[in-house]
Amino acid sequence: MPPSQRPLAPVLCLLLLLPVLAGAAERPARIVIDPGHGGAKEGAKGPGELREKDVALQVAQRLRARLEAAGGEVYLTRERDSLVSLTERVSLTNDHGADLFISIHANSMPTKKMRARTEGIETYFMSANASGEAARAVADRENAEAPVARAARGDSTLAFILEDLVRTEAHTDSSRLAYAIHPRLIARTRAADRGVQQAPFFVLSGVECPAVLVEVGYISHPQEGLKLGRADYQEKLAEAISEGVLTFLKETRRRDADRSPQQVAGPVSP
Structure with a gap:
């Protein structure tokens, strides 16, 4: 839709909230958006030539435009159809001193019967324990590109990180971020509500800020x-x-x- 024809309500909403991201004497919130997969790692496939890696990048670019319009300092872990490892995505996020991390993906089902009937949006935050077998399966699929994905559950270092997460404020804020995003996704799209879930995603395990992974729908449906x-x-x-x-x-x-700037997970004073 051309800019002149776009509804004014979303724009006005962003303008009203502009001080949230970039107020006077404050630096903007630093937000890293992670379009899943890329390059040879295409992710899930949908109807025709539709691929998860393309959908993830397109949604990420649209999201960046909106957050930058609201005054945010926004980075993408990949700007184009390129291969970026999960480890590199985590490192980039921490190197930028991100306040938030949002990973964008599209879900899929393996069989024709399941593809025909399974749809909806899920929003995840990091947890050592998955919400259920379905959440564990999603994490396993998205972790397939990680260098230690298959052995992650038995790795003592990663296990320590996961266990420690339950005691950190970043983990609590990841949950808050997921619950802030998810109901708005359902209301805006009218997609099937598959809920806020928890699972041990590799890409969420190492970032040093509130982080969520959004499965924006079932590309296989x-x-x-x-x-x-x-x-x-x-x-x-x-x-x-x-x-x-x-x-x-x-x-x-x-x-x-009333906290010190280093503790604020959002706009902070320089």
Whole structure:
């Protein structure tokens, strides 16, 4: 849709929340958006030539535009169809001193019967224990590109990190971020609500800030897959995620108003 024809409401919403991301005498919130997969790692496949890596990058680019319009300092872990390892994505996020990390993916099912009936959006945050077998399966699939993905459960160093997460404020804030984003995604898209879930995602395990992974829909579903390839639907996804991020940062800023700058997971003074 040309800019002149876009609804004014989302723009006005961003303008009203602009101080949340970049107020006077404050640096903007640093947000890293991670488009899943890329290059030879195509991810899941949908109808026709639709590929997860393309959908993830397109949604990430739309989300970046919205958050930058609101005053955010936004980085993508990949700018194009390129191969970036999960370890590099984590390192980039920490090197930028990110306040938030959002990984974008699309889900899939393995059999024709399951592809025909399974659809909806899921939002994940990091946990040593998955919400259930389905959540564990999603994590295993997304962890397949990690150098130690298959052995992660038995690795003592990673196990220590996962166990320690339950005692960190970043982990608590990851949950808050997930619950700020997810209901807005469901309301905006009217997709099936598959809930906020927990699972041990490799890409979430090493970042030093609140982090979520959003499965924006089932690319393998005949109808939902087609929606994920449409620009207007991608805009809805980006709008909902950006609204959740802005709300989270506003609430976090209010909560942390009396704390030192180093403790604020959002806009902070230089």
